[in-house]
Amino acid sequence: AQSVTQLGSHVSVSEGALVLLRCNYSSSVPPYLFWYVQYPNQGLQLLLKYTSAATLVKGINGFEAEFKKSETSFHLTKPSAHMSDAAEYFCAVSDAAGNKLTFGGGTRVLVKP
Amino acid sequence: GAGVSQSPSNKVTEKGKDVELRCDPISGHTALYWYRQSLGQGLEFLIYFQGNSAPDKSGLPSDRFSAERTGGSVSTLTIQRTQQEDSAVYLCASSLAGIAEPTDTQYFGPGTRLTVL
Numbered sequence: 001a002q003s004v005t006q007l008g009s010h011v012s013v014s015e016g017a018l019v020l021l022r023c024n025y026s027s028s029v030p031p032y033l034f035w036y037v038q039y040p041n042q043g044l045q046l047l048l049k050y051t052s053a054a055t056l057v058k059g060i061n062g063f064e065a066e067f068k069k070s071e072t073s074f075h076l077t078k079p080s081a082h083m084s085d086a087a088e089y090f091c092a093v094s095d096a097a098g099n100k101l102t103f104g105g106g107t108r109v110l111v112k113p
Numbered sequence: 114g115a116g117v118s119q120s121p122s123n124k125v126t127e128k129g130k131d132v133e134l135r136c137d138p139i140s141g142h143t144a145l146y147w148y149r150q151s152l153g154q155g156l157e158f159l160i161y162f163q164g165n166s167a168p169d170k171s172g173l174p175s176d177r178f179s180a181e182r183t184g185g186s187v188s189t190l191t192i193q194r195t196q197q198e199d200s201a202v203y204l205c206a207s208s209l210a211g212i213a214e215p216t217d218t219q220y221f222g223p224g225t226r227l228t229v230l
Binding site: 036041042043044045046049051090092098099100101102103104105106 | 169218
C-alpha cells in the first residue's frame, strides 16, 4: 500500500523567509503527486500537481515543488513567506489508476511577522 | 460557477443514530469522491464514483457506511448506528473525468463536521 510521509507536523517561518515543506512517498511509480492547502474551516485547495511532464512543478500563490525519483521526494517550497500562507498543507499521491488519493499527515505552517 | 457544496455544514448526533451527508458536485463533473478527515487518522479515502461504473468502496471503514450517487450528480453518504469514532469532517470532491487525466483536478467542498455524542 502506498504511504506518504510529511516531515514535521508544524513549521514556523518568518515573513519573507523560505518555506520548505517535506514530503516523501513510498510508491515505486507514483502516477501523480499533489500538494493541497487547507485554510481554517475550509476545504482543500490544489496548489500543484505532478504529472511527469516536468520534474519542477509550479503552482499557485508562488509555490513550487520538485519531484526527485532517486529520493522519492516531492518537497514544496516558496521563496518568501506571506502571512496569508498560514494554513495546513497536505502532500498526496494517487493510486496506480489515478483515482484515489493517499494523503500525508499534513504540516501546519505558522508565519511570524 | 458554483463549487462543490456540502450539507449540512455541521451535524451533531447521538450515538446509535443514522446520519445522511449530502454532496452536490460541480455541474458536469463525472467523478465524485468522499474522504474523511479526523484527528486520529488524518485524511482518508472512503469511496469513489465515476460515471455509471460501479463505485470503488474500498475505503469504507465498515458496513455501517454506504453511499449512493443519484442521476450521476448528487451523492449521499449514510452512516448507520453512528459511533463516537465516526466524529470527523467528511469531505466531498468532484472532478471532470477523474484525476487520472493529467489536466484534471479534484475540487473539494467545505466539508461536513460530524460530531457523535
